[in-house]
Every structure is written in C-alpha cells, then in structure tokens.
Amino acid sequence: MITTIDHSVKEHIQKALEVARRSNEAVIVSHISEVDAMDPLHFFNYGENLFLGERFYWSGPSTFTVVGLGNELVIETSDQTTNRFRLIENEWKRLNKQVLHSGSVSVGTGPLLFGGFSFDPIKSKSQLWNDFSEAKFFLPTIMLTNTKERSYLTVNKLIHPFDQLEDCIEHFTSYEINNLNFSHIRDCEKFNEFKLTELHKEEWLNAIVKAKEQIHAKQIDKVVLAREVHLLFNEKVDTYSVIDSLQKNQPTSYIFAFENGIQSFIGATPERLVKKENHKVFSTCLAGSIKRGISVEEDKLLGHQLLTDDKNLLEHDIVVKMIKKALEDCCYDVVTPDKPKLMKTKNIQHLYTPVEGFAREDHSLLSMVERLHPTPALGGYPKHAAIEKIRELEPMHRGWYAGPIGWLDAYDNGEFGVAIRSGLIEGNKVALFAGCGIVGESVPELEYVETQIKLKPMMTALGGIKA
Numbered sequence: 001m002i003t004t005i006d007h008s009v010k011e012h013i014q015k016a017l018e019v020a021r022r023s024n025e026a027v028i029v030s031h032i033s034e035v036d037a038m039d040p041l042h043f044f045n046y047g048e049n050l051f052l053g054e055r056f057y058w059s060g061p062s063t064f065t066v067v068g069l070g071n072e073l074v075i076e077t078s079d080q081t082t083n084r085f086r087l088i089e090n091e092w093k094r095l096n097k098q099v100l101h102s103g104s105v106s107v108g109t110g111p112l113l114f115g116g117f118s119f120d121p122i123k124s125k126s127q128l129w130n131d132f133s134e135a136k137f138f139l140p141t142i143m144l145t146n147t148k149e150r151s152y153l154t155v156n157k158l159i160h161p162f163d164q165l166e167d168c169i170e171h172f173t174s175y176e177i178n179n180l181n182f183s184h185i186r187d188c189e190k191f192n193e194f195k196l197t198e199l200h201k202e203e204w205l206n207a208i209v210k211a212k213e214q215i216h217a218k219q220i221d222k223v224v225l226a227r228e229v230h231l232l233f234n235e236k237v238d239t240y241s242v243i244d245s246l247q248k249n250q251p252t253s254y255i256f257a258f259e260n261g262i263q264s265f266i267g268a269t270p271e272r273l274v275k276k277e278n279h280k281v282f283s284t285c286l287a288g289s290i291k292r293g294i295s296v297e298e299d300k301l302l303g304h305q306l307l308t309d310d311k312n313l314l315e316h317d318i319v320v321k322m323i324k325k326a327l328e329d330c331c332y333d334v335v336t337p338d339k340p341k342l343m344k345t346k347n348i349q350h351l352y353t354p355v356e357g358f359a360r361e362d363h364s365l366l367s368m369v370e371r372l373h374p375t376p377a378l379g380g381y382p383k384h385a386a387i388e389k390i391r392e393l394e395p396m397h398r399g400w401y402a403g404p405i406g407w408l409d410a411y412d413n414g415e416f417g418v419a420i421r422s423g424l425i426e427g428n429k430v431a432l433f434a435g436c437g438i439v440g441e442s443v444p445e446l447e448y449v450e451t452q453i454k455l456k457p458m459m460t461a462l463g464g465i466k467a
C-alpha cells in the first residue's frame, strides 16, 4: 500500500503505521516536495557516499530526468519464463493497493520503480552478468525529478508494522533537502589509456554467414547478432564522468545508469521500447543504420541513401510490422506513418517509425513490455525462432544488453528503452556491446563496421574517442 504525502509527514506516517499494523503488511510512504533547480548529476554524485551501488539515472530526450538513490524496496526475480514480467507487476500492484495523496504531483515524482530485464532469461549466465537477476527493480530511498520547469525531491520509506513513529519521522527529516549535503561539486575525470580486446570477432563474422544461410533457407526472416569488446583501464572508471559525457554528446538518446553493487550498467539508447502515459501508448521502430557524414552535404546524401536502401528498408520494415501488430493486439486507434524518417544521433543515422495507440482496458505497461520484447530490432523475426538462433549462433552472453530498461509509477505510467549502446563497468574493466540486424543481403564486413559506429557513444564517454 502506498500513502503519498505532500505535507504533514507525521500524520501520514501515523496513518501508514496504523494500516501496516492492522494488515500486517509493509506500507510505502512517499513525500514529494518541490525544490530549487538542481543538477541531476550533482544529485547522483551526492549519493556516492551513502548509496554507492544503489543508484539509478534516467533521462529521456523529451521528458524528464530522474535520479534514484538507495534501495528502499527491491523487487527481483530469477524466473526464467515470461512470467517474470507478471511477477514484477503483481508484486508492485500488491504494494499499490491503496494510494493516498494530497496535492497534485507531476508524472515522474512519488513512488517509482526503476529497473530492467535481462535479454534472454533462458540462456545460462556468464560470469560477467552473474549478479544481474532476470528482472530487478527498486524503489529508491530518495529521488530527484527534473522536469523542464521544476525540480522535485521524493523521499520514500517502507513502513513496517513494528516500526516506531519517531524513527520514521527521523527518516523523512534527515532527507529533507536542507539536510542533504551537496557541498562537494566535482570535476569530470579524464580517462587514461586502455587496452582493447575484441572478443570472438571471427566467430561473430561466421555467425552472420550462418544466419544468412538460414535466412535464405527461409528458417527465419531476420536475426540480430551482437558482439562484445572489453576495455581494461589503469584506474577505476568514473561512472559520473561517463554519464556526464553521454548527457552532453547524446542529447537525443535516453541516458541510463543502473548500479548493481560493484557493477554499473550504463548506456545512451536512441530506442524507446514503450512509453505509457495514462492510456496513451508510444513505441518506436528503429532499425537500419548508416554513418553520419562529415559535411552537411555528405550527411544528407548518406541519409538519402539509407532511406532508399532495400537491405536497410527490409531490416526496418520487419520491425514496423511486428510492433504494429503487437500494439494492435492490446491498443485501439494504432497509427503509424507509411514511410520511415531519419533519426540522427551524433554518430549514426537510423530509419525511424513511431507507432502510437491507446491501451485497451486491462493492458498494463509491463504486459506491453512482455509483448514487445524483443522487437526484431534486437531479436529478429519470427520472435521465438530468432531468439533460438541467437542462443545458437551468437558468441556472447547478452545479460541486460538489449533488454528493457526504465521505470514505472504506481498508476501504470512509465517508459522503457532497449538497453543498447551500452556497457557494463566494474572497477577498471568495461564490457561494451553492439549488434546488427542481419537479413539475406547483409555483408559481414559492413555489419562489423556498423557495430564499430554503434560502439562510439560509449567509447567517447570512456575517453577512447575524442568527442
């Protein structure tokens, strides 16, 4: 159960304690206050002492930035079936049975769950991803939300039947904005040289050849194959500086960071999986790629080439068909343009088609995540056959790479991106991932070049390429 409070913290805690004792269940109390404008990275950095290993950063290109610190509540599962989506939803709903709030609050404030899902729960885990569950979400202890105009601080507490009123009051008082010590502003670090190892390059190129044979034999239409590179630095990588660089250089992407103990999963994905705002649903088809040009003319020419290239149009079209169908099964008034447009980020241009609709009754955000994941931009088509091919052919373990990552609130609003253009950081070691949609006309060497471009945002953020 959730009690959301705008004022009179004590009254709400008292009420929550009564409910918790009566029901013998923990109750979430969430206190939201508007605060003076604050830099989200500064807030993230504030969490380094108290909440290291339990921080989340999320910023959407046209929405807001949210930074969560501390795991007030963790919901996770190692369930290896699609049931994992429902397990998370049901547990969150169980805690959501009652919502009390006073005053109007902005979307993205109050009790939010942050987290994500692994790409493929069936494939056995590698050492690298051992500590990542198949789905893990947390309610932060404190959270900063920056909308275009305002900043809000949310403080959450899970109130148990045996908690004492004074301790609960102390929790909310200690996290009042004036009691947080933000004095320590820091500079970004310059990264040192690193040693780069490309993993299984030949196997990956061979996997493309095999995938093409299977596509020509009509076993599947498309499969996305990914590869991995490892970077070894002399010193610990500073995640603060990585996020700062991504934020500056990839403003049209979703910037995400999910700390899981000593590991941080970070990226700048241009690809939304699904967003739900009340009943309005938005998804994105993003597949088909070409590099950016050096001059304006070259850039335009390359864009035109992409928009008229059969191989890339096929790669894209398969995604549009699947997403449109998936949304038509759970939404009404699904609309999508006839032709793709270009989406340009600093390093790459993609074919882009938005799909929008309105959720039918009883179709939740996580049910849509389940339906959509993985789209053929990350998996392939047909879905299950493509996932099988990835298990068989791909020489790496994806872990959370290409999985859904994002947030949801207590009213089933939220947004998930697909965790691509990403890397897993642990101390001085970084693993980066990039994949490509393989169709019948794919040329392995060109797909390899495409992955090199897709690695650039993270490479730049790590200091390996000049911004």
Ligand SMILES: C=C(O[C@H]1C=CC=C(C(=O)O)[C@@H]1O)C(=O)O
Residues within 6 Å of the ligand: 224, 226, 271, 286, 287, 288, 289, 315, 350, 376, 377, 378, 420, 421, 433, 434, 435, 436, 437, 454
């Ligand atoms: C799988 C990735 O990109 C996908 C998203 C956009 C374009 C893609 C492509 O053109 O191949 C991929 O389907 C990745 O960046 O690792």
Ligand SMILES: [Mg+2]
Residues within 6 Å of the ligand: 287, 288, 289, 315, 436, 437, 450
């Ligand atoms: Mg491609």
